[in-house]
Amino acid sequence: MPRKLKTYQTSLGFYDQAVAAPSMKAALEAWGAKSNLFHQGLAKETDDSDIVAATMAAPGVVLRRPVGSDGPFTEHAELPTDLADDEDKPRARSKAKPKPKSKSKKRLAKTAARSGIDDQDARKAAAAFAKEEQRRESARRKEEAARAKERARREKAVAAAEAVLEKARRDHEARADAIETERAALDERAAAEEARWDKQRIKLQEALRRARE
Numbered sequence: 001m002p003r004k005l006k007t008y009q010t011s012l013g014f015y016d017q018a019v020a021a022p023s024m025k026a027a028l029e030a031w032g033a034k035s036n037l038f039h040q041g042l043a044k045e046t047d048d049s050d051i052v053a054a055t056m057a058a059p060g061v062v063l064r065r066p067v068g069s070d071g072p073f074t075e076h077a078e079l080p081t082d083l084a085d086d087e088d089k090p091r092a093r094s095k096a097k098p099k100p101k102s103k104s105k106k107r108l109a110k111t112a113a114r115s116g117i118d119d120q121d122a123r124k125a126a127a128a129f130a131k132e133e134q135r136r137e138s139a140r141r142k143e144e145a146a147r148a149k150e151r152a153r154r155e156k157a158v159a160a161a162e163a164v165l166e167k168a169r170r171d172h173e174a175r176a177d178a179i180e181t182e183r184a185a186l187d188e189r190a191a192a193e194e195a196r197w198d199k200q201r202i203k204l205q206e207a208l209r210r211a212r213e
Helices: 024-031 049-057 083-088 105-114 119-212
Strands: 006-012 015-021 043-045 063-066
Touching: 006 024, 006 049, 015 024, 015 049, 015 119, 024 043, 024 119
Parallel strands: none
Antiparallel strands: 006 015, 006 043, 015 063
């Protein structure tokens, strides 16, 4: 049976964010948080009836509103309208957010009652969250498969380029070796020619000397 959902809230970047999830860990995963925002006092479980109702209507979907506002949470929220004004104002020293206080089971039950969510609705919301979680997992697997395919394509292209380079290097070395062999043969022929000429020159010079006597 799917676990009962709770509503969690945090502030990330320009938005307040809320999500209905079965646990803090699931909420952090939905937010894409890299650290435990609950331990840092940056996230909390909320019993606000409006927020609870909004998140339970879309379990597992991260809802947003401009940071610091008190408007409704929606899936597609606008950026805060006072961003430009804030840039011209001196920044006030930020106050650390108080850590959320733990709530008793009775208080949570009262919260659920105020938000109009009965057990049947809670079960439907939990099932919807599980479906949304499966959708996110499927999307993640598709992204990983696409990255693996692209990585395999790059590796194949690199291997092909390395093979072409290696073949060209071997061809060059073979040509260079052939040239060196030809050069050594030419040097040997040149040395033999010099030796032959020295002998002939000496013989002819001796004949010329005798002819002059």
